Amino acid sequence: AQSVTQPDIHITVSEGASLELRCNYSYGATPYLFWYVQSPGQGLQLLLKYFSGDTLVQGIKGFEAEFKRSQSSFNLRKPSVHWSDAAEYFCAVGGGYQKVTFGTGTKLQVIP
Amino acid sequence: DAGVIQSPRHEVTEMGQEVTLRCKPISGHDYLFWYRQTMMRGLELLIYFNNNVPIDDSGMPEDRFSAKMPNASFSTLKIQPSEPRDSAVYFCASRPGTGANSPLHFGNGTRLTVT
Numbered sequence: 419a420q421s422v423t424q425p426d427i428h429i430t431v432s433e434g435a436s437l438e439l440r441c442n443y444s445y446g447a448t449p450y451l452f453w454y455v456q457s458p459g460q461g462l463q464l465l466l467k468y469f470s471g472d473t474l475v476q477g478i479k480g481f482e483a484e485f486k487r488s489q490s491s492f493n494l495r496k497p498s499v500h501w502s503d504a505a506e507y508f509c510a511v512g513g514g515y516q517k518v519t520f521g522t523g524t525k526l527q528v529i530p
Numbered sequence: 531d532a533g534v535i536q537s538p539r540h541e542v543t544e545m546g547q548e549v550t551l552r553c554k555p556i557s558g559h560d561y562l563f564w565y566r567q568t569m570m571r572g573l574e575l576l577i578y579f580n581n582n583v584p585i586d587d588s589g590m591p592e593d594r595f596s597a598k599m600p601n602a603s604f605s606t607l608k609i610q611p612s613e614p615r616d617s618a619v620y621f622c623a624s625r626p627g628t629g630a631n632s633p634l635h636f637g638n639g640t641r642l643t644v645t
Contacts, residue, residue, distance in 0.1 A: 450631045461621055461623075461639055462634070464634075467633055518575070518634060519575075520573040522572040523572060
């Protein structure tokens, strides 16, 4: 069965600092991988996705993620965090004609 | 495009009452998903449809929950009777049928409180 683990429930970073959110997945074949962001009171919005090709993918809002098959990871990064990045971030696996499984999310707090 | 539209945004009801949540997917999207989000369990897939046909309802917690999609532009999730433990945010999402890596498009959710 497919699964996603986000080991960090809550992360606090200073504005301007770099960010890395961790995601590990379990999937029986080549995975489709996604990162979504959820602002308070809103639905989830896609940041970026990976399913083949270059293992470093660029997304919206200056985010990127790197797929590492050997580590079953798909970590999300941003070189310089802005206060508006404070939100909850979800990693997800699956896609295609199968259901998508989400991780439990990581809440990001940005301090001045 | 208006995106996925859910109604109501908030619903407060008493235990035992029937609750109906509504969703209008993005036009042209062949897949529709219902998710439930709670602090304890995160995002759980309840059921999904393809071309209005339910494909996988294994996530529906109990017989009290039912979902329908009478046409391509409308779906409902019904809880009857409702219980306090059903309190959660319910999201509807849709995606197109073409493109195996097409992402989900989420509505803004319905926050359900059962007292």
